[in-house]
Every structure is written in C-alpha cells, then in structure tokens.
Amino acid sequence: MSNKNEHTIQDLEELANTVRQDIIEMLVAAGSGHTAGPLGMADVFVALYFSVLNHNPKDPLWEERDRLILSNGHICPVRYAVMARAGYFPIKELKTLRKLGSILQGHPEPKLLPALETTSGPLGSGLGQASGMAYAFLKINKTRQRVYCAMSDGELQSGNTWESAMFAGNNRLHNLTGIIDRNNIQIDGNTEDIMPLEPLRQKFEAFNWHVLEVDGHNMQQIIDACNQAKAIQERPTMIIAHTIPGKGVSFMEDDYKWHGHPPVKVNHPEEPAPKDQAKIALKELRTLGGKIRSEHE
C-alpha cells in the first residue's frame, strides 16, 4: 500500500472519503473524542501516507523512514484510520479507540504503537520534537530522512511553538516540513475571535521559514507542496493547509462546536440537529453529500 505510484489522485480522494467514514464509526464506538479536526485532515493524511512519506508499514521502525510527528494529538483518529488503511494494523482495531487496553489511545502513545513516533496531546510541543529529530538527521548524522510535523492552528497560540519555529529557522532545518491545519476553529470558538493568528504566513516568514499555502482538500496541491518543500534549501517549509473542519458532513462543517465532540443520538424533538448524527454523517459521506443518488439503505 505504501507504493506511491500505484495510486491516482482519484484513488486517494476516494480513500480520504473512506477514512472519514472510519473516523465517524470510531468516534461513535468510543463515545468521545474530536470530530471536526480529523475529518478536516483526512486528505492531508492520505496524501502523506499514500504519496509523500518514505515509509514501510511492514517495517514501521525502518531507520531510513521519514518521520511524521503529530503535534495536535487530539486529531489522532485520522492518523489511526489512515495507518490502518496503509496496513500498519488491522482495520477492525479502529473500533477499539479510547478503550482500555487499546493500542489506539485517546492521544497518541508510541509505546503501544511505535510508528506514532511521539507522545503528543498537550499542544505546542510537536514542532520542537520534530526540530530535534530534523537537527539530528541534518546536522549530526547527515542522513536523508525528512521530518514532517502536522499541527493545528489553535496550538500556534502556545509559546513553545514559536520557540521551536525560531530554533528551526535559525538552524536552517530544510529537512523539516510543517503542515498547519488552518481550519480556523478551536474548542472555545473561532481562532480569530479567541486569539487571532493572522497574518500567519508573515509570522512564519519572519521566523525564516519558507511558506506555502494550499487548499487542504485538493490532493494534488497537497502533494505538490510537500514535493516543492523538498527542493527548498536553507529553510524549513511551513505548508498552511486551508481546511474545512468537519469536512464532508454538512452539519459539522465550519462549526467550532464539533471540535471536541463525537456524533451522538439526539433525543429531544426540539433539537435542530439530526437525530442520529452518525448515521446521517455516514450517509452524507457515502453519497458525497447526496450526489450519488442510487444509494439504498
């Protein structure tokens, strides 16, 4: 599955749609967890695991693999689903998310699933871990692995992130690529209402990063940006991926209230939300929002 050349862009788009359905099913089984972010990052994670990363699911700790650090650990359901689809572990394990004894912890725990690389969840620390790895590979070992750091926009409010941004810029870690999920939401509201991040591009440029911006749901753009970053010398690259939180489910899209909640069954008749949110979400995803009309239940 990791053979990058086997997949067309359409294959990858369809896979991302499957992954979104996996995410809904996982969250329902778990009864808790974050919905909007994982749905929004499905395209980016499929692009990474099925086109960009140099990796081997059959040899997860292969020394020469590229490293993918997930900084905002709470969107781990998307990584878990994509890793299962890539062959890291059986797909049926996805439904053990957040359950006692599962390798799929509520936030990533590499002791149980080493290919996760780092422990994460508390926000703002992934870019530093990624920078430390990139520093070791580039400046000490002089080896060719690349390091990718998937991060959220909300966590850019933490000081640790900017300490790391300064460090990576100063050390010209051009083997490091960050990917920001610019979905504009955080738990308490929209980022620009809570603590504005704009002008975001200029912030990273001022920290000596090369910055690219992509439509985070355009598979080709994501892949192209990751490849462009490989050609940038002397600077780390930050890809700002503009995404729609809750992507693919009409009543979840762009609503910050879906940041930290799973789909549930709604019992109140006066409640405007759909009654079985997961069922409706899955149908919307299967039918691409009603475009496929031949669906029978």
Add this chain to the structure above:
Amino acid sequence: MLNSTAFLSPKTLESDIEQAPTRNGYGEGLVRAGENNEQVVALCADLSESTRSEGFQKKFPERYVQVGVAEQNMATVAAGLALAGKIPFMASYATFSPGRNNEQIRTTIAIGSLNVKIVGAHAGVSVGPDGATHQALEDIGLMRMLPHMSVVYPCDALEARKATEYAALHKGPVYLRFAREKTPLFTTEKTPFQFGKVGVFQEGTDATIIACGPLVHEALLAAHALSSQGISVEVLNCHTIKPLDKEGILASVKKTKAVVTVEEHQVVGGLGSAVAELLAKEFPAPIEFVGMQDRYGESGEPQELLEAFHLTAPWIEKAVQNVMKRA
C-alpha cells in the same frame, strides 16, 4: 568514625578542605561522556558558562545545541534528538528546567521513557544573592513524581562527575541536580558511586542521618560533633533519591530506629518525603526533617542562608538529639 570503605578524604573534617562546585563535576563528566560515546549531545538555554556546558561545547561543537532562552523548546528538542538515537544532556537552572518546562518533560520525555538527561544547575538556597526566583527548592519533588524518571543529587564535584558519566550509560530519563557554590571535596576517586545505592559514609547505632547533595558534608560534621557527646550516628549519602535504596535505608534504620533527613529542598516532596513514604510502610520510625520548611528562600550570602534556614551542622545535631528523644 568515617567508614573506611567509603574512602573519604582525610581532610573531610578539617576546615581547610579543598572546595569546588558540583556543577564543575558536571562539566568534566559531560566531556568524558562525550569522549566515550559519540551519541552524547549537549543542549543549553543561554547558560553554557554557568551550567559548565561550555567545556563540551568547545570540544564537540557539532554536538552542542544552543536553544536560547527557551527551556520548553529545549525539552522538546532533546526529546527529538533522543528519538533520533542521541543521548541528550539538557542543562539550565533548575528553576527553569525542570521548573518552567515541567509539562514538556512529562509529555515528551518521561511518558515515553526517552533517553534524556535533565540537568538542573543552581539548585538550593545556596545560589545566594540571586534570591528566591533562582533558588530551586521543588525540583526533586517535581522529578521524583514522574514515573520512569531517576533522580540523582551528588554530594561533591567528584561524585558529580561520576554521576554524570553514569547517567550517559543509564538507559532512560535521569534528573541530575547540581549547585552553584563551591562546597567541600570530601570524596575521593576511590569512593564508590553506585546508582540506586546509599553510600554509608559513617557507621553508627543511635540515629541515621540520610542526606543528599553537598549537605552530606554538614551531616558528617554534625555526626562528628555528636560523637564527642557519646552519640553514635550513621550517615548515609543518598545521592540517588529515585529509585530509593530501600534495602540500604531499612538496614540502617532497623539498627538505629531514629532518622534525620537532610536536604537543600522543600521538606515537602523531596528526600525526606521519599524516606517517610518508605518507613511509614516498611518500618515506622520517628523522623526529623532538615530542609526548607515550606517557604521560599531570599537574597543573602550562601553560608548565611544555609544558617538562616537551619540547614547547617549545628541544626542537624539538634535534629538528631530531638529525634532520639522520640525514639
């Protein structure tokens, strides 16, 4: 009488004993560790001279990582380096690391049991004139509470060098605690340093002093003064606070049945607490706690402060007399 198998300096109880800060031992040990293993790397947060990281920096510039005034980032970068196979030693003042970056240490280093050595310099009130903000008094507690973390606090510069060299060989996270001021060099090259084992520096039968860091020397002075009063005190150098040497401590306390703990740290959460936790479960015995009594330090000269906060030999003597009354 000093225990002959501890090979302490013959000048141990003399006033003209040679002195050096334990942080110097860190600097020397770090260079040795770097010579012995090319995976050893050092990080520092704008304090290379005062943490004594600069010797390593000069000798191995390609393995020295300057992170600037950014202790949180230092912890996360050290984690990344460890995940890439390095053995990082990350140094700053203990108030900042493991103080300021405690959560990063917990999340990115301790949970995953990464091979990172956290070096807290300028610990204790003996930092002196810089005052309360720079006198780390909670760092042992912070690190001791973390599963997977080991905690080592050497008693002099020589032991500091040995502990640093050992830490490079130990797989897993270690917290090393050092002091700013010069303190007596009372161990020798022959003094054994065994991680996880107390050093019996003086044998005795009436009370056990369990001490850590440079105050071990004050404990020996106190024991010497008490011997002239006919009180026989055992002095344990408890350089490894975690994992605590249960066997060594219990063997001594079962003999003496009275304990004084001595540390330049809050009595809440440090060595005294660790000993109390052990004895409460295994062998209840009266304990007196010499240490900071739930308060911060202040500016002053190091010796003045140690006396003001009742951490010197005469106060340890009183604590022994008090605990023996309760035994």
